[in-house]
Amino acid sequence: MDWQLSDDAQPASRVPAARLVEAQPDARPVPVTGAWRPGDDPGERRFARIGDVETESGGTIPDAVLAFETWGRLDEPAENAVLVLHALTGDSHVRGPAGPGHATAGWWEDVVGPGRAIDTDRFFVVAPNMLGGCQGSTGPASLDRDGREWGSRFPRVTVRDQVEAQRRLADQLGIRRWHAVVGGSMGGMHALEWAVALPERVGSAALLASNAATSADQIAQNTLQIEAVTTDPGWLGGDFYDLPGHAGPARGLALARRMAMLGYRSQQELNERFRREWQSSVDPLHGGRFQVESYLDVHGNRFTRRFDAGSYVRLVDAMSTHDVGRGRGGVEAALERVTAPTLVVGISSDRLFPVADQRRLASGIPTSVSGAEPVVLESGFGHDAFLIESGRVGDLLSTLLG
Numbered sequence: 001m002d003w004q005l006s007d008d009a010q011p012a013s014r015v016p017a018a019r020l021v022e023a024q025p026d027a028r029p030v031p032v033t034g035a036w037r038p039g040d041d042p043g044e045r046r047f048a049r050i051g052d053v054e055t056e057s058g059g060t061i062p063d064a065v066l067a068f069e070t071w072g073r074l075d076e077p078a079e080n081a082v083l084v085l086h087a088l089t090g091d092s093h094v095r096g097p098a099g100p101g102h103a104t105a106g107w108w109e110d111v112v113g114p115g116r117a118i119d120t121d122r123f124f125v126v127a128p129n130m131l132g133g134c135q136g137s138t139g140p141a142s143l144d145r146d147g148r149e150w151g152s153r154f155p156r157v158t159v160r161d162q163v164e165a166q167r168r169l170a171d172q173l174g175i176r177r178w179h180a181v182v183g184g185s186m187g188g189m190h191a192l193e194w195a196v197a198l199p200e201r202v203g204s205a206a207l208l209a210s211n212a213a214t215s216a217d218q219i220a221q222n223t224l225q226i227e228a229v230t231t232d233p234g235w236l237g238g239d240f241y242d243l244p245g246h247a248g249p250a251r252g253l254a255l256a257r258r259m260a261m262l263g264y265r266s267q268q269e270l271n272e273r274f275r276r277e278w279q280s281s282v283d284p285l286h287g288g289r290f291q292v293e294s295y296l297d298v299h300g301n302r303f304t305r306r307f308d309a310g311s312y313v314r315l316v317d318a319m320s321t322h323d324v325g326r327g328r329g330g331v332e333a334a335l336e337r338v339t340a341p342t343l344v345v346g347i348s349s350d351r352l353f354p355v356a357d358q359r360r361l362a363s364g365i366p367t368s369v370s371g372a373e374p375v376v377l378e379s380g381f382g383h384d385a386f387l388i389e390s391g392r393v394g395d396l397l398s399t400l401l402g
């Protein structure tokens with residue numbers, strides 16, 4: 001099939017995020033440990049009211065909600081919980097079965113489940129959707145107290161704000177200390193923040209394809225993607241929601257995703273996979289398209305149907321401001337605070353979060369709890385290998401979880 005980025009796609013950004021997944025949280029209360037048997041409803045999305053969040057940027061998000069899913073059973077001392085933290089555009093749906101609001105299987109089916117590395121027969125797995133996101137947690141497309149989408153008024157959020165939101169969820173679930181906190185990419189930033197800010201609550205940590213502080217190179221790519229969204233005429237300053245006949249910044253969002261894909265996949269993979277082949281019988285010189293263009297279009301187009309542009313801008317910005325050393329005497333001083341055994345994994349072909357980033361993490365975290373060098377996963381898939389090479393990632397996590 002020949003794919004083309006088109007204007008007629010129904011962009012997710014037209015629809016307030018909460019409505020993308022299901023009716024926004026008439027948030028069922030989260031029962032306390034012991035009364036609630038999470039194993040009874042695997043994979044069902046729930047919502048926790050976490051109160052007012054004061055952001056590092058000086059804003060307030062009143063009555064914030066975190067969407068989350070769980071698998072397995074929390075044991076009686078509440079010591080078997082594993083927190084799984086998704087990347088930039090992931091969500092709480094780590095694994096199936098498909099349930100309310102889920103048409104698909106999860107993004108880490110081979111890593112989390114019965115008999116898998118994060119074994120749901122042993123562990124109680126919790127996966128929240130991050131604050132500012134668009135899969136049920138409060139974000140720019142959510143309605144404020146007056147019933148209006150937040151849009152441009154949604155405060156800038158940081159990785160620390162998001163971890164504070166996760167801490168409140170943990171408190172509500174009765175989890176004082178995680179057996180493990182696991183995250184890839186932006187999820188790894190969250191996992192690191194847990195290990196640094198709340199070391200007494202982290203039994204072990206896994207940081208996959210992540211960093212301690214976002215580099216100039218990464219910020220540069222982020223800022224271009226934000227620009228791609230916000231210069232779309234449909235952006236309307238961020239207040240584009242629910243306007244009759246208005247498509248929102250779908251084209252800009254698709255362009256941002258296409259740009260992002262170049263960081264997620266390696267040069268080697270793109271070159272070997274698509275070569276200079278074209279998509280149809282017409283060669284590019286005479287109006288046809290290269291296969292790689294078509295591939296990027298598919299991912300860009302598809303993304304507009306599942307992600308809110310306002311969330312995207314806020315979450316990419318949160319990645320850019322990530323610096324675990326901010327206000328803590330610098331990155332090295334912050335990393336010294338980690339007390340949990342920590343697995344640091346890099347991917348050999350990752351051009352977005354290169355192995356040098358994980359070397360900095362591994363060398364900064366005390367060697368009493370981490371190797372001095374990261375484990376490097378040899379893979380040609382680039383940054384996304386932490387999602388794609390799930391069998392090998394699972395093997396690494398098994399060594400951490402025991």
Ligand SMILES: CC(=O)SCCNC(=O)CCNC(=O)[C@H](O)C(C)(C)COP(=O)(O)OP(=O)(O)OC[C@H]1O[C@@H](n2cnc3c(N)ncnc32)[C@H](O)[C@@H]1OP(=O)(O)O
Pocket residue numbers: 003089090091104105106107279291292294295298384387388
């Ligand atoms: C279930 C989910 O993971 S999505 C929901 C949550 N999202 C996330 O968590 C984000 C993280 N996930 C991701 O980024 C991605 O889903 C990944 C990294 C896991 C995908 O990795 P891969 O499996 O390697 O997918 P890949 O990048 O090769 O894309 C495959 C698609 O491109 C299409 N494609 C391949 N070549 C071309 C081409 N030349 N032209 C057009 N389309 C093409 C394939 O047909 C396929 O489409 P399909 O999904 O309809 O079968």
Ligand SMILES: N[C@@H](CCO)C(=O)O
Pocket residue numbers: 087088089090184185186264384
């Ligand atoms: N492809 C993943 C990785 C980003 O780090 C995502 O979109 O979330």
